[in-house]
Amino acid sequence: MIALGIVGYSGSGKTTLLCAVLPLLRQRGMHLAAVKSTHHDVEWDKPGKDSYRLREAGAETVLLTGPKRWFMARQAPMTAGLAELLEALDPTTDLVLVEGWKALPIPKIEVHRPAHGKALLAPDDAQILAVASDGPILGDQPRLDLNAPAAVAEFIWHWYSKEQANGPLRQR
Numbered sequence: 001m002i003a004l005g006i007v008g009y010s011g012s013g014k015t016t017l018l019c020a021v022l023p024l025l026r027q028r029g030m031h032l033a034a035v036k037s038t039h040h041d042v043e044w045d046k047p048g049k050d051s052y053r054l055r056e057a058g059a060e061t062v063l064l065t066g067p068k069r070w071f072m073a074r075q076a077p078m079t080a081g082l083a084e085l086l087e088a089l090d091p092t093t094d095l096v097l098v099e100g101w102k103a104l105p106i107p108k109i110e111v112h113r114p115a116h117g118k119a120l121l122a123p124d125d126a127q128i129l130a131v132a133s134d135g136p137i138l139g140d141q142p143r144l145d146l147n148a149p150a151a152v153a154e155f156i157w158h159w160y161s162k163e164q165a166n167g168p169l170r171q172r
Contacts, residue, residue: 001086001089001091001093001094001095001096002094002095002096002160002163002164003082003086003095003096003097003098003106003107004095004096004097004098004106004107004108004109004156004159004160005097005098005099005101005102005104005106005107005108005109005127006018006097006098006099006108006109006111007099007100007101007102007108007109007110007111007121007128008110008111008112008121009112009116009118011113011116012111012112012113012116012118013111013113013146014099014100014111015036015099017111017132017146017149017152018034018097018099020149020152021097021149021152021153021156022034022097024149024150024153025095025153025156025157028157030094030095030160031090031092031093031094031095032093032094032095032096032097033089033090033093033095033096033097034096034097034098034099035082035085035096035097035098035099036098036099036100037098037099037100037101038100044071044073045062045064045073051064051071051073055073060074060075061073061074061075072088074088082098082101082104082106094160094164095156095160102121102125104127105127106127107127107129107159107163108125108127108128108129109128109129109130109131109132109144109152109155109156110122110125110128110130110131110132110141111131111132111133111146112131112132112133112137112146113133113134113135113146114133114134114135114136114137115134115135120137120138120139122137122139122141123139128141129141129142129159130142130143130144130155131143131144132144132145132146132152133145133146134146134147142155
């Protein structure tokens with residue numbers, strides 16, 4: 001399983017870019033997973049629902065199944081890293097797109113909007129392969145047009161093809 005980070009400041013358009021790129025990569029036959037990191041506590045269930053009640057009663061893992069999809073919630077150790085999370089994913093996944101987690105030592109694409117006035121992350125992170133931006137950038141990384149998801153998907157596809165030839169995910 002190969003992982004690629006999509007990083008940038010809040011409001012830069014990371015999720016919007018991923019939502020545009022995912023179907024383009026799926027058209028190439030890729031099996032994809034997305035992992036999104038947030039600072040906030042997340043809740044996929046609602047108080048009063050049976051699955052919520054089972055978890056509150058002490059089940060460490062709850063699996064809710066339906067005719068079209070299933071959801072699983074597990075207690076997460078505070079130290080869970082990317083490796084532990086990848087183990088929980090479908091092993092047939094080709095590429096995991098990881099949104100957030102700027103500091104992870106994995107290859108990344110930075111999403112940057114110069115109009116936001118934030119500094120580029122790329123100069124201080126050798127893992128950033130390219131910067132997807134809606135304006136000019138300074139630096140040595142390739143610039144991808146943030147408003148051209150097909151071009152970003154093409155970049156990811158070529159990078160993935162090279163990584164696949166080199167073997168599984170490695171911490172670099």
